[in-house]
Amino acid sequence: MKIVLIIALPLFCFFTGFAVAQNDCDCNFEDYKEKINIINNRDSLEVSKLADQLKSTKIPACIFKSLELEFKLYLAQLKLEKSHEALNKLEEFSAKTKCENQFKFSIYLNKVRYFKLTNDYERLSDFAFKALKKAEELKDSDKEIEAIKKVVYLFTRMNEDAKNWDYIKRAQKLIFKEQEFIQSIKNYRWLAYEYEKKYTSTGRKSLLDSVFIFAEQSKRGALKLKMHDELAQSYRALEAYSYHKGEARNALRFIDSAIYFAERIKGSKNLSGLYLSKSWDHLDLGENELAVKWMDTSFAKIVSNDVAGLMMQHLDASDLYEQAGRLDKAYKSFRIYTKMKDSIFNTERVEVINELETKYKTELKEAQIKKLIVLLVIASLVIVCIVLVGSMIQLRKTKQKNHELKLAFEKQIKLEKELSDVRDEIAQDFHDDLGNKLARISLLSNLISGEVSIRNPKVKSKIQQISEDANGLYKGTRDFIFSLKSNSNYLEEVTTYLSDFGGDMFDKTKVKFVVNKNISNNIKLPYHWSKQLIFIFKEALTNALKHSKSRMVALSFNYNDQELVIICEDDGMGVLESDLESLNGLSHMKARANKIDCQLTINSSIGKGTTIIFKGKLKENSIE
Known part of the structure; x- marks a missing residue:
C-alpha cells in the first residue's frame, strides 16, 4: 500500500500543478477565437485593433496571441524582415513566461509559415514534424490538424504525393470529430483541395463526389459569415469539380x-491560381486565344517572391500553351520550370527532408513504447503489493522474453521499411528522370515539326515518329514503375490498376466492360506477382478488344482459402483449340504465369468466346 501511495502522490501533485499553471496560458478574451478566424490576416486595421485589445488584458496567453497576430500580418504583407523580427519577439516573450511549453506548438507552426514563404524546405520540414509531435503531446486535435496540413504541403511541393494520403486520412478523422464551426469551414475546404489533387493523380471518380461535398459544406459556412477568403477558395474547389466532370461552362x-x-479580400493577395484555372476552362471549351490571354494574366497576378508557386505555374503553363498551339511559350515555360525545380529540390535537400520525417516517426514510436513501459511498470508495482514476492522472478523472465521479441519485431519492421523506401525511391527517380527527358524530346519534336517546311514531308514524318516513339516509351514504362513501388504488392492496388486500364481502353468503344471483385481482405502478393499479373491481363484485355469482336468483356477477381483466381472472359468469335498453342501472345502469358509458379488456363471455341483463368496459391501470412 505504501508503494502505491508513493507513486500516486507525486502523480497527483504533478497533474494538479499542471492544471493550476494553465490559468495564464489560455486566452479566453471575449470571443477571441471567433474574431481571429473571421478577420483576414491582410486587414491591417482590424488586426492591429484586435492586437491592442489583447495586449490590454495583460494575460500572457493573450499578449502572445497579439504578437502572433502582428507576425501573421507582416507575413501576409510579404515583409520578410519585419516578420522575422516579430517571430523573434514571439520566442523571447515565450521564454520569459511559465507557459513556454504550451506556446511551443505555436512557435513551431509560425516558423513553418515563415520558412514556407522563404522556400527553406529543410527547416520547414524540421519544424513541421516538431509541431506535429508537440500537438500529439498536448492531445489537441485542432493543433494536430494544422500541423498535418503543413506536412502535406511539404510533400506536395516535393512531388511526393504518395506519402500524403495517410496524413490526409489521419487529419480527416480528426476533422469529422471537431465541433468548432468556423475552423471546420477552413478544414473542409482543405479536404476538398486534397481530394481533388488525389483524383488528378489516380483518376478515381469516386473521389470527385467527396470534393463536391466538402467544398459545398465549406461554402455554406463561409457565406453565412461572409468570409471572402474562404468563399474564393471554396468556389475554386467547385470549379475543379466541374472541370473534372467535363462541365466546362459550370x-x-x-x-x-x-x-x-x-x-474583395483586403490587403495583399495572390490571384494567379484563379486566373490559371480560368485559362484551363477556356481551353477546355476550345477558346484557345482566351486561354492564352488568361494564362498571361495569371503570371501578372502572381506574387513575385513566391518561388515555389511560380515554379508550378510554369509547369502548368507549358502544358496549356502547348495544347493551345503556342509551342514557343510552352518551351520557354518548361525550361524555366526545369531550372527552378533543379535549384529548389536538389537530391541532397530531398534526402535531408526524408531523414527528418523518418526521425519524427522513430521518435513517435519510441515515445509510445516508453509510455507503454511506464504503464506496465505501474501496473506491475500494484500487482507486487497484492501477490507473493516469488512472482517477481517469473515477471522478470517474462519481461526479458517480451524485450527479445520486441527487438526481433522492430528489426523485421525496420528491414521491411528500408526495402520499401528503396523501392519507392528507385521508382520515383526513374519516373522523374525518364519522364522529364521524354517530355522534353516530345516537346522539342513538336516544336521542330512546326518549323519544318511542308515541302519536306519525309523529314516532318520522321520528326513526328520521334515524338510518337517518345510518348509510347513513356507510357510503356508505367507498368514497370508501378511494379517497383512498394504498395504494388497489394492485390487491391493491382485490381484498381487493371480495372482503370480496362475502363479507359473500352470507354470509347461499343464493348461493355465489367469488373467483379470478391476480395474481403487486404492481400499482400509475393514479390514480382504484380508485374506478371499486369502484363498477363493487359495482354488479355488488349487481345479481346482487337481480335475477339465481342460485345462484352468481364474481368473477375476472387480470393478464398489462400487461393487467388482471376478470370478474363469475352463473348466473341473464339479461337480453335488447335490454334491456341501456336499464338505467341497466349504462350507468352502462360510463360509469365509459370515464372511465379502459378497456373494459366485458356479455354476457347468458335462462336463461344474465350476465357483466361489464372490460379495462384498464397501463404497464410499474406493477409494484413
Missing part, C-alpha cells in the same frame, strides 16, 4: 465567382 461560372470574392 466550371467557368464557379471560377468567376471565386475571382469576384477574391478581389
Whole structure:
C-alpha cells in the first residue's frame, strides 16, 4: 500500500500543478477565437485593433496571441524582415513566461509559415514534424490538424504525393470529430483541395463526389459569415469539380465567382491560381486565344517572391500553351520550370527532408513504447503489493522474453521499411528522370515539326515518329514503375490498376466492360506477382478488344482459402483449340504465369468466346 501511495502522490501533485499553471496560458478574451478566424490576416486595421485589445488584458496567453497576430500580418504583407523580427519577439516573450511549453506548438507552426514563404524546405520540414509531435503531446486535435496540413504541403511541393494520403486520412478523422464551426469551414475546404489533387493523380471518380461535398459544406459556412477568403477558395474547389466532370461552362461560372470574392479580400493577395484555372476552362471549351490571354494574366497576378508557386505555374503553363498551339511559350515555360525545380529540390535537400520525417516517426514510436513501459511498470508495482514476492522472478523472465521479441519485431519492421523506401525511391527517380527527358524530346519534336517546311514531308514524318516513339516509351514504362513501388504488392492496388486500364481502353468503344471483385481482405502478393499479373491481363484485355469482336468483356477477381483466381472472359468469335498453342501472345502469358509458379488456363471455341483463368496459391501470412 505504501508503494502505491508513493507513486500516486507525486502523480497527483504533478497533474494538479499542471492544471493550476494553465490559468495564464489560455486566452479566453471575449470571443477571441471567433474574431481571429473571421478577420483576414491582410486587414491591417482590424488586426492591429484586435492586437491592442489583447495586449490590454495583460494575460500572457493573450499578449502572445497579439504578437502572433502582428507576425501573421507582416507575413501576409510579404515583409520578410519585419516578420522575422516579430517571430523573434514571439520566442523571447515565450521564454520569459511559465507557459513556454504550451506556446511551443505555436512557435513551431509560425516558423513553418515563415520558412514556407522563404522556400527553406529543410527547416520547414524540421519544424513541421516538431509541431506535429508537440500537438500529439498536448492531445489537441485542432493543433494536430494544422500541423498535418503543413506536412502535406511539404510533400506536395516535393512531388511526393504518395506519402500524403495517410496524413490526409489521419487529419480527416480528426476533422469529422471537431465541433468548432468556423475552423471546420477552413478544414473542409482543405479536404476538398486534397481530394481533388488525389483524383488528378489516380483518376478515381469516386473521389470527385467527396470534393463536391466538402467544398459545398465549406461554402455554406463561409457565406453565412461572409468570409471572402474562404468563399474564393471554396468556389475554386467547385470549379475543379466541374472541370473534372467535363462541365466546362459550370466550371467557368464557379471560377468567376471565386475571382469576384477574391478581389474583395483586403490587403495583399495572390490571384494567379484563379486566373490559371480560368485559362484551363477556356481551353477546355476550345477558346484557345482566351486561354492564352488568361494564362498571361495569371503570371501578372502572381506574387513575385513566391518561388515555389511560380515554379508550378510554369509547369502548368507549358502544358496549356502547348495544347493551345503556342509551342514557343510552352518551351520557354518548361525550361524555366526545369531550372527552378533543379535549384529548389536538389537530391541532397530531398534526402535531408526524408531523414527528418523518418526521425519524427522513430521518435513517435519510441515515445509510445516508453509510455507503454511506464504503464506496465505501474501496473506491475500494484500487482507486487497484492501477490507473493516469488512472482517477481517469473515477471522478470517474462519481461526479458517480451524485450527479445520486441527487438526481433522492430528489426523485421525496420528491414521491411528500408526495402520499401528503396523501392519507392528507385521508382520515383526513374519516373522523374525518364519522364522529364521524354517530355522534353516530345516537346522539342513538336516544336521542330512546326518549323519544318511542308515541302519536306519525309523529314516532318520522321520528326513526328520521334515524338510518337517518345510518348509510347513513356507510357510503356508505367507498368514497370508501378511494379517497383512498394504498395504494388497489394492485390487491391493491382485490381484498381487493371480495372482503370480496362475502363479507359473500352470507354470509347461499343464493348461493355465489367469488373467483379470478391476480395474481403487486404492481400499482400509475393514479390514480382504484380508485374506478371499486369502484363498477363493487359495482354488479355488488349487481345479481346482487337481480335475477339465481342460485345462484352468481364474481368473477375476472387480470393478464398489462400487461393487467388482471376478470370478474363469475352463473348466473341473464339479461337480453335488447335490454334491456341501456336499464338505467341497466349504462350507468352502462360510463360509469365509459370515464372511465379502459378497456373494459366485458356479455354476457347468458335462462336463461344474465350476465357483466361489464372490460379495462384498464397501463404497464410499474406493477409494484413
